[in-house]
Amino acid sequence: MKTWALYAGIDWSENLNDLAVVDRNGQVVATHRFEATPAGVREALAVISALRASHGFSRKSVPVAIEASRGLLVTALRQHGQTVVPVHPATVARYRGRINPGNRKKSDAGDAALLANILRADGHLHRPLPHNSEPVDALGALTRAQLRAVRTRQHHYLQLRAQLRAVHPAAVTAWAHLDGRLFRPEAREVIALAPTSGSAARLTRRQIRDALERAGRIRLLDAEAERLHALFRAGTIRNAPMVEDALGREVRATVRLLSEACATADEFADAAAELFTQHPQHLIYLSFPGIGLLTGSRLLAELGDDPDRFATAKGLAAYAGARPFTWASGSSRKVMHRRIAANKRLAAYGHHWAFSSLTRSPECRAHYDRRRAAGDRHTAALRNLLARLLSSLHHCLRHGQEFDPAAWPRAPEPAPG
The missing domain is CATH 3.30.420.40 (ATPase, nucleotide binding domain)
Structure with missing residues (x-):
């Protein structure tokens, strides 16, 4: 200063x-x-x-x-x-x-x-x-609100799962093999219809099918209704009728809270994605492997668009917690992970970005594998990969260029035979 x-x-x-x-x-x-x-x-x-x-x-x-x-x-x-x-x-x-x-x-x-x-x-x-533009400040408000909604959603999900274990254990496992589990609209619709083991056992195949249809499912309705019907009718330990009814009311209330939290998180994510695509830098972010609309929105919101904020790529990586720092005192010297002096939200988003890039870029995967072979643990290898990605992002934002995978070292060719 x-x-x-x-x-x-x-x-x-x-x-x-x-x-x-x-x-x-x-x-x-x-x-x-x-x-x-x-x-x-x-x-x-x-x-x-x-x-x-x-x-x-x-x-x-x-x-x-x-x-x-x-x-x-x-x-x-x-x-x-x-x-x-x-x-x-x-x-x-x-x-x-x-x-x-x-x-x-x-x-x-x-x-x-x-x-x-x-x-x-x-x-x-x-x-x-930093002197960010007004759209970026608005994007920051949306992405932080979306993150809070996601945390609220997770809280209600865990709350609902604990309640179901006490009154309707079959519902805990009914959708455990599917993506989303109890977050799935069909799961919430069926549980709201029958929140206890007793009420679920009395459901007909037609009632279950109608609930699945109301939730938006369009494929294999009869087969899924048959599966749930058989699962709910299996023998299980039940509470006394009046106690079960009281616990069922609590489950219904939690389902409503979970549904509202899911809708809120999706609403904020859609609003952030819409605002992100209107920013002139959004194509640069989307050109990187592992970055979608939500991740790009979060990264832009935390990094901002002030061109003078980060003079070097090292400074940007340090802000994201991707560069280590040295602690030296007397004969003691340690190289440590930057946990506190970093933007924690950006560090979390960066970890997700680096992990997602492993399946979307052979170059990123090769870099990660080299760090693992050199002795890095999983999180350390991801931080090193994130620092490399942020260095490329800093260069691209400085020069207004989209990411070029050819700038990364190619994965080594397998040995013949």
Whole structure:
């Protein structure tokens, strides 16, 4: 980060926010408490602007440190052209302990000044928020919402499976051999119709067939209805009738929650894919093996489209957790996996991307096999492959080119005979 004449810090809260501005010597030259409203933000920025005459700097040249990377206050500051630098709360706590090791004193105004001094002393170690386009910011909101919906869906799936084991164990195994298992619309439709072993045993073949048809199944309806009919009529341990009825109501409620979570996740995925295909860089992402619409949407949302965000491919790979770091102390030296200082969502998406590329690219598979033969474990080989893919992605995005598999080393030819 550049050397400025002034540095600002904001300690935000739900109601009031504290602003502090310090000069090059670390002296607090202005403070202000304001609300997170349009008028309050203008008041805070006016405080910074009032210092312009004595210091000869414009208001927009004053970077602002805050313990958040998104939110309405951050959005308002950026809309006014302010450089915003997010600082992790754990980092602020460590700086506070460094200044006053034995003093537990804490205040909002003091934290605002501390944030400003963090920028003054170590601003070059903190990245300002990237200047992404509005579609990419919207894509980020959609993909993060989709990820939360997926986690909610998984929670309700596990909840439903546990409930079925107690009241309808045959339903747990009925679709276990099929893709999706209890996520399948036909599974949810049949379970909602008969959520207990007793009610399922009373179903006729026609009722099961109609439920499968309502769920959208069109093939082998009679055979599937016959299979489920026989499975549900097999003997099993049952609860007392009134207890079974009560547990069945809980199962029906969980099925409704699971169906809603499935629909929500699909809705967000479709919206993200539609927005992704409208971005000029989407063809570059889709040219890579293992990247589909959802994975491409997630990668673009996390990497952004600010051309100056990642100067080197190594920096991009480190941000994704694909490059190791060295821990050295005295005679001890370790090369370790970058777990904390990385974007965890991007690291997870990258792992999925690298794994998917193994079956879609002979070059990726050959690279993975070479790393395995060299002694890497599965996850380490995938991280190495991800770093290689990200290096190619960085080059392609920089030059506006689609991925060329010929740029990768070819898999070795098998020995004759």
